[in-house]
Amino acid sequence: MPTQAYLQITGMFDLNGGSSLSFLLIIPALFVFFFQQMLVGRKSYVTVSGKSAAQSKFIPLPKWMKILCYCIAFIVIIFVIYLYFIILAGSFVKVWGIDNTLTLQNYRYVFANGKKALSDTLTIAIISTLLGALLSVVIGYIIQRKEFPAKRLLDFSSLLNYALPGTVVGIAYIAAFNKRPILLTGTMTILVAAYIFRYYATGIRSVIASLQQIDPSLEEASASLGAGAVRTFTHVTIPLIIPAILTGMRYLFIHCMTAISATIFLVSARWTLLTTRILESMTELQFPQASAFSIVLIIIVFAADALIALCMKLYSMQFTKEAKQKL
Structure with a gap:
């Protein structure tokens, strides 16, 4: 169905037909969401509390396993x-499969003709990651810690973009923001919005899962000692869920750098991406140049992933050190 929706728009120029096919995919997303809520929604997963408790040990696997x-x-x-x-x-190589002479010309091509794609991709990915992390923390906290009538609706809507195929999301953004008064097509705003609301769901779920393991009595103790809601949130809750926040940022940045299915409809002459340059090179049979673009993208993603992993490790070491000093 995502393929048919894509062909309906790009082949037949039928935006309404593609949108109708895309809407049908919401039905299985709804079913899975409510099934998941039914299975795990009412269980308790608290593992971090103000009281000490015995730790259970993992059962070792048999040697053959x-x-x-x-x-x-x-x-x-x-x-x-x-x-x-x-x-x-x-x-x-010069020409993949035909002339395998070693050359650096492909990388010269990337840094000569792909500078804009490189800078645009990094700019959009960094902005999307920072804004997405902020929204993930706020929405995850509200869903997990607050009670209000539209709580389930907020939870489901935060997952909807992630549950649908990227092609469908791209079609939806084109249909929604291609006319005034909200005309965003061709701008950085629509790319950032598409990335945030498609991939911040993982950050939200990480924050929710982390908060499920933290006993609310820790926040209640802070409030009982006179701290306001904002101070409790920033000085008690946030430090406890930083690993979850970094995990969400890690996922969001990687997918912002490598996404193609949703954003192929949203790129323009003003804003282009590394993934679309790779696709363009492939369609023009420039396989060595596409490979060079891919290697540059892989290096950036691996470097960012290693940096975030290092931050998580340093935080864990600092947290353990402070815990030992208090004990």
């Missing part, structure tokens, strides 16, 4: 490395 798991993991790792190696090798 460990060996089997290691073998499966090794095969998967080798396969993934092989795929990356193909892209890396392809980025250093």
